[in-house]
Amino acid sequence: MVERANKPSALSATPGLAPQPTVTFSDDNSRVTAELPTGETVEILLYGATVISWKDSRGDEKLWLSEAAKLDGSKPVRGGIPLVFPVFGTAPNHASASKLPQHGFARNNRWEFLGKSTSESAAGKQAADLSVKLDFGLSSSAVSNSDLWPFKFNLIYSVTLNRENLTTSLVVTNDDDKPFECQVLMHTYLRVKDITQVKITGLDGASYTDKVDGASTKSQSGDVTITGETDRVYTPKGGPSDPVSVVESGKTPYTVTRDNLSNVVVWNPWTEKAEGMADFAPKDGYKNMLCIEPGAVGAWQTLEAGDAFEGAQTITIPY
Template structure:
């Protein structure tokens, strides 16, 4: 579908506009009195979100990100589905599943009476997806752009057998200075330390970052706060459908080895991910659906 057809079918004058973005990919620009956002139809991925009157975007988006078929876009909110992390069956399939590197469908766009934009993207199974993951599904991503950024990932089992998934909003938040950043809401929680061989540890105090961090927190509450002192803001994350969360920062060595990051980008990003990961596995019965939601507010 070309850009003109996208706009004819789903554009809303002055509010939701489709245009050709980097790499020739179809992008969506949503603008209203409450916020501005940028979304890639490829990967079903929010790339940027800035509330009205705020100087800084909520998201980190790498200046060296790839915008090409088969590659994941480094930044914003990549969708990990139907598994989080490495291939759970060890078949050599790509990490974090197969939906963050393919084109999604545009299902619906609307503007609510209170001025929020709503964009629904989706995927359904095909012979090609079933060759990767042998299940029938309908996947929907509902994006709400207003005073907060709302995300709902809805998985429907359209087959005749139950299936299990892990998943994530792999959200890259932009921060002013990682040395002046912390995350509260995980105090006393158990976590799997993937940097230290998967050892299980207990979080003492707020999470601070001064080295590579890759942790899966278990039995988490549904509200976390990023304290971004350099930008004089807090980012409040509320979620439903999730009992785990991931904190990730690559730090200097890994950042320098990633072709789609600048060497010092680790100073400006922090992934705080709303997940169903590790033991937080979701099983969906035939004809049933599961909703994972997250809402981000800059304060």
Template sequence: MTIAQLNTDHAIDGQLKFVEGKGGFPIIEVDNGKAKATISVYGGQVLSFQPTGEAADVMFLSDKAYYAEGKAIKGGIPICWPWFGPDPEGKGRASHGLMRNRMWQVISTAAVADGTQVILGLSDSAETQAIWPQSFKFSIEITVSDTLKVELVTVNTGDQAFPITQALHTYFTIGDIAQTKVIGLGGTEYLDKVDGGKQKAQTGDISISSEVDRVYLNVAPQLTIDDGALGRKINIASTGSKTAIVWNPWSEIAANMADLDDADYKRFVCVETANAANEVIDVAAGSEYRMGAVISVTR
């Protein structure tokens, strides 16, 4: 569908329009007085969110990100679904599932009481069935206001249950990783993927001074990133999720990623809302499952 047709069907005067982004991908631009946001229809991916009055974007987006069919965009909120991490069946399918690297459909846009809502989605096709033989409707509901609400909705349209794991693989902008803490996970058990997946317990807040790749289990629904350099706290309130991933690649891995600048590891931290590890969700035939997060900024 062309940008002109998308605007005819879904633009909202004074709030939302479609533009052609890098790689020719359709981009949704929201500016509703409460916040600005950009959303890529490719990948169903929020790329930026900046509440009015905030000097810095809440989302990190790499200047070297790929904008090409078959590639994931490095930054914002990539979607991992219907599995998080490596192929759970060991069949060699792509890590993090089906959704990060394909074009979605615009289901609807609307001016709502607290801001602007965008719903993007995908249903199963012959292509997805060949990779993952399940019948589904999958959507992301995004509400841009002074907060950012993002919810993943899985509908099983088949006649048998299927298991999923999933994540909002969110990249948050921070002023300086050396002045950043992740609060709310003290005393929580986690799998340390940097140390062979060993299970450990978190002591106090998380400070990052080397590579971190941890899957936290049975987490509380409220986490906070204390962004000391920018003088703000980023709050993440999750629903339908008891798993969180904290990731920063640090210097060596960042230097080896072509879609990251060598120093980008100092400028972001991923705190991901997820169903992962031992939190596998069985979606019954004919039912739906919702997982999401509300992201806000306080000072």
């Protein structure tokens, strides 16, 4: 065969097709980044399958990530979207979850990248219609501290980037021959400009557990504002179909919708709590972040042998 002296190394695009989403890995294979042709990006750390960045087409970051966050796999990431499974917080009085670390082990084990898929594209298809989905997996056999929770399970986590939104979904499968109980939550840190100018709509009339006030049960009246340390587990009146919106200075930068996740945790550490967290930086960073965390944590989800639980959130931004 005759070698061409100047043969092309690769074709940059297939003739006739619209530009396609791209997926790249970091040099050390610790993270994966997806980018749409229109410029939106999402970056996921394989440690914890933690989304650590989500930017719009202008390059504006939508997630808050602590400047002191550990991204080397030495501890869970402070910021982005850490995954909580199989326990929310700690459960010292729960038979099977009492020995688990804070928020379980999904966020502090390395996940396997399972692959990508993109929306079907064809000649003339609008770039705004494109999307890319990244799938990650974690099984009980790959968990470093699996002896603390003696059940066989499989987790599939999907991160889907569209031009106007980001969707994260988690499927939990019980691979054991006996039932287990679990909790699931997506600990989303949204970036805001000024927390004192923020209100949260969609929670009026919802009952909530106020963890700052002795885990007392209360009812929300009107919109939620943040004026001090806030740690509340809400159960919106309309169920998972009720959207929750963040409104800042009269505009709505984020609307969060849920699928099969009945709770919404609202969290901001404020001054003293932020000071006490070594991996929270800058210390006044609480002014620029707000956690809106969809989850199923108000009660334990019971999965029989072979059953699966799926929950998802979609965060929509104005375009």
